[in-house]
Amino acid sequence: MDVIQVEHVRKRFRDKDALDDVSFSIPKGEIFGFLGPSGSGKTTLIKILTAQLSPTSGQASVFNQPAEMMHQSSQKMRFGILTDNSGLYERLTIEENLELYRKLYDLPKSSVDRVLQFVNLSGERKKKVNLLSKGMRQRVLLACAVIHEPELLFLDEPTSALDPVNSAHIYKGLRYLNENGTTIFLTTHNMTEAELMCNRVAILYQGQVQTIGSPKELKKQHRDNVVCVDLINGETYELPIGEGTADQIADWMKQGIIDRLETKEPSLGDIFIKMTGSELL
């Protein structure tokens, strides 16, 4: 079952297309990465899928219903969202912020303890938000987004400006959620994050989806089909994959003169640059 379906969605702001004929679907239980540089249309799509924006044309549906329906309270119970436009009440403690969300989602009191454990902030619950570091704030925001254990979670660059330790905390939490059935829609311009977390990714550039697939598939599609061989005498060869190369390598192996043998596989970042001619931000 697809949780999200996007068909030929276009969104135009004045004289510029933020999204241009975007189509894809996301099955239940997947972590889907929507990759692209800043301003490529990633946040616009999240806003369309959460009924904060209407598409200029095309159709977007979530839970098999038009995305416009996501403004209804019953639908909002089913998804969580964390964007750079999410905020916390500065004068309240972490616990008081989460208490508000618990009451808004009509959850039992134990859900605050559970989600505090989940983001590893149980010991800091009485701390006021205005005293928290950026990483802790982000974890509190994540806690607010997942306190109701949503079926679908929208994350807009959740680890931007976080150090590797805090990012690792977030990744661990997201994997746990995903293992428990939450479908995750993740936008990022961090290729390492996408490779680490996502089952499939789509690369968005200038409002258009350039390619879509699993990181493994994309790497396979875009690899150079050459084998790099370093010999122990210091000679280096880049050979095209084929029968002749196989024979040559077999011969070198029999002689025992191969120091290193590898296929040249591009990273997601390399693929992005190759496809768009742009450096990622």
Added chain:
Amino acid sequence: MSISLKRAWAIFVKDYKEFSRNYAVSFSVIVPILFAFLFRSAGPSLPGAIGFLLNTSFVLLTCLVQACLIAEEKERNTLRSLMMTPATTMDVLIGKSTLVFVVSAAALTIAIYILGYKPTSMWAFVAAIILSIILYTAAGTICGLFSKTLLEASLSIMPVALVFTGAPWGVLLADNFPLFKVLEYAPSVQLVHLLTLHNAGFTTGDLLKPLLIMLAWAALLTIASVMLYQRRLKDE
């Protein structure tokens, strides 16, 4: 449109905690009480004192606090987060307005007691105060929704102060400037009419007319604030 009192209550409790810790905004509560002490020394029968106290307090307390509460939520992106929860427009607006209503009603009750004002008709006076708090709260919501920061919110109430608080003085100029006759329908002017009725010689109609005009203002501004909030839900 569905309303969940549980959610509205949760927002009220959250706002109360934030308000009680935000001294810059909660300081507004003492405005009517300060005015009451000031005017009491001149005697409770000082002409126009009660009208000035109420009309100024509605702007500097009710309207300003509501505008600041909404604008601060916008400035810190918490309003957007709130919009993404199951809380409906009415849950949010009722929750936020209830705090301002309770705080205004309490502060004005204390101020009126200190001033020693005795209304001619208690029920009409209470109704006028309730309607005024509702309409100034709605005006504050509109000001807050148009503001991006707390500072902007403080400035955005200036037109409300100018038109509503200034209207009773503007009306005095209506003989020379006929255009000012329109100010006769300002809620602040209607409130002053009610407050200046004397024990002898008024009819129910004299009470109802100002109340109906204030009711119309309250309804109009409340509808406008709800519509504006819903437009803000969309990010076009």
